[in-house]
Amino acid sequence: MAETGAASAAALRNVVVRYPGRSPLGPLNLSVAPGEILAVVGASGAGKSTILRLLAGLERPSEGEAVRGPGHDRTGFVFQNPTLMPWADVQANVALPLELAGAPRDIARRKAAEALEAVGLGDRLSARPRQLSGGMAMRASLARALVTEPDLLLLDEPFAALDSITRRRLIEDLHRLWAGRSPRPAMVFVTHDVEEAVYLAGRAVVLDAATGRIAAELPSPGAFRRPEGWRADAGFRAAVERLAAALEHSMAPIPHEAIT
Numbered sequence: 001m002a003e004t005g006a007a008s009a010a011a012l013r014n015v016v017v018r019y020p021g022r023s024p025l026g027p028l029n030l031s032v033a034p035g036e037i038l039a040v041v042g043a044s045g046a047g048k049s050t051i052l053r054l055l056a057g058l059e060r061p062s063e064g065e066a067v068r069g070p071g072h073d074r075t076g077f078v079f080q081n082p083t084l085m086p087w088a089d090v091q092a093n094v095a096l097p098l099e100l101a102g103a104p105r106d107i108a109r110r111k112a113a114e115a116l117e118a119v120g121l122g123d124r125l126s127a128r129p130r131q132l133s134g135g136m137a138m139r140a141s142l143a144r145a146l147v148t149e150p151d152l153l154l155l156d157e158p159f160a161a162l163d164s165i166t167r168r169r170l171i172e173d174l175h176r177l178w179a180g181r182s183p184r185p186a187m188v189f190v191t192h193d194v195e196e197a198v199y200l201a202g203r204a205v206v207l208d209a210a211t212g213r214i215a216a217e218l219p220s221p222g223a224f225r226r227p228e229g230w231r232a233d234a235g236f237r238a239a240v241e242r243l244a245a246a247l248e249h250s251m252a253p254i255p256h257e258a259i260t
Helices: 048-056 090-100 105-118 134-146 164-180 194-200 234-250
Strands: 010-017 025-032 037-042 063-068 075-078 152-156 186-190 203-207 214-219
Touching (some): 010 048, 048 075, 194 203, 214 234
Parallel strands (some): 075 152, 152 186
Antiparallel strands (some): 010 025, 203 214
16 A cells, blocks of 8 residues: 555545446545544445455555555454454454464463453453354454554444444443554444444545445534433434435435445
8 A cells, every 4th residue: 555644544545446347436535534533324335345445455446546644554454243263262363463463472362361351351361252242252353453553443334233232332442442542543434323423433424325435524523532421412413413314315226236
């Protein structure tokens, strides 16, 4: 990935993605500031996950470029499913990125234990993934993404399969972990849930269902961390309604070959 200016942690510049037999995504311009939490919302097939893959360098654009700011070269990725190795214990799963990067095993295991403690799994180091609840498995996946101390954290609907109470707890924990880092990582969070987007992020972009272009950009009110009961606040409710209206407006009929 090329480098961009210091004002951005990562950016997409005039990006177009083409797949054989499918409608193209873009052109797309998107910039993520250092320490920012950005939500990406849109209909199924609008290209939300594609944006994360482009930012992570897992996919190359057909046109344009995906760029990273100086000093923002470490990326953490939390997928929709925890994708933990079933034969390894939780500590080994979290230590894996460090060991693959060449860290000595004892150091990698120690840092993994610290990351698991931070997400509330300090007593589950020797557990196998099958012994974890869905929320615990996602916490382990989050610890694995954070253990490398990323400058950019990408999250692809990681809480979609969880019940509402577990989702709320994990979102609160994510805010806490983000706020506790210095410097704070930039985060890009894909979701279908407009309440989740407003609560978690400082800004949300809405993708047009037909083209994958940015159809709207809306700020979230208030400061981090969110105060107790903020979901019932009039400012929060108004922001949710604005984002929901923008999402509805973006949802034109989607061609059957649309990008996922």
